[in-house]
Amino acid sequence: MPVLITSGIVCALRAHGEHGAVARLLTPDHGLVAGYVRGGRSRALRPVLLPGNAVKAEFRARTEDQLASLTVELEHSRAPLLGEPLPAAAIDWACALTATALPEGTPYPTLYEAFDGVLGAVEAAPAARGWAAALVRYELLLLAELGFGLDLNRCAATGSADELAFVSPRSAAAVSRAGAEGYEARLLPLPPFLLQGGAGDWPQIMDGLRLTGFFLERSVLTERRADVLAARERLVDRLKRAVA
Structure with a gap:
């Protein structure tokens, strides 16, 4: 990822160095991507890097393993x-x-x-x-x-797709009312x-x-x-x- 220009949603921000910050953005085509924002804790950039904000992001890195430098432009604020x-x-x-x-x-x-x-x-x-x-x-x-x-989709106990009302905490599968009879307290609604x-x-x-x-x-x-x-x-x- 030498250069990546993409939309993204700010998910997390942590301080890095005296004035900078590392932001983690969820992007449409590259998933979660982290980058270092110079001056990320400045008065100008703090409102841009709030979690939930939509931004235009440009990531630049010399190698795939290097933390990319990141510049951002606010597209939509949820502040x-x-x-x-x-x-x-x-x-x-x-x-x-x-x-x-x-x-x-x-x-x-x-x-x-x-x-x-x-x-x-x-x-x-x-x-x-x-x-x-x-x-x-x-x-x-x-x-x-x-x-x-x-x-x-179907009851783990009976195989039926009718009256599904619970989920087994063990199997993460649905259980019908009939299949849950006598075990309701052990199941999740x-x-x-x-x-x-x-x-x-x-x-x-x-x-x-x-x-x-x-x-x-x-x-x-x-x-x-x-x-x-x-x-x-x-x-x-x-x-x-x-x-x-």
């Missing part, structure tokens, strides 16, 4: 959302999850579109219910893209909106977050989960308070 507790928590979590879970340099075009869609939904929706279901679906898609997808579409009501959304959260913690965020999952816990706590 106004960061003053609202729930949207800010949603953006913080979605960006932290993406930056932590994905390997660098692996293209995930479907995931990029979904990620951009979630951020757009947070921006457009007047209330959290308008984007919370999209966030659950994004987490579900991320699990699948990383090889930890849930099998929600499967919210209908993940099968039928739509936004779902708040109990379904909270069940969806519990479902995806269980598998993200078990399969994806195993080594770095303490710091990253704190952002998710803040989001879930704010959602609970918002609908109480």
Whole structure:
């Protein structure tokens, strides 16, 4: 990657040196890409490099193994959302999850579109219910893209596709009401909106977050989960308070 010019979404930023920063961007065709931004913590660049912002990026590196230098130009700012507790928590979590879970340099075009869609939904929706279901679906898609997808097509116990209502925490497969009889307490609820579409009501959304959260913690965020999952816990706590 001697030179790469691309659109991207800022996912993470960390200080590097006295004034610089390393930014990690999710790009449409190259996946997660990191670069060093000279003056990245300056007054001019701090508002550009906020997580969730869409930028035009130019990466330059002498070799494939070298950390690229990065220059950015703001295409779309989501800074106004960061003053609202729930949207800010949603953006913080979605960006932290993406930056932590994905390997660098692996293209995930479907995931990029979904990620951009979630951020757009947070921006457009007047209330959290308008984007919370999209966030659950994004987490579900991320699990699948990383090889930890849930099998929600047929019951693991009976083979039936009817009345799927639970997911086995062991096999990550759906279980029907008939197949779950007597074992409901050991299973995770499967919210209908993940099968039928739509936004779902708040109990379904909270069940969806519990479902995806269980598998993200078990399969994806195993080594770095303490710091990253704190952002998710803040989001879930704010959602609970918002609908109480």
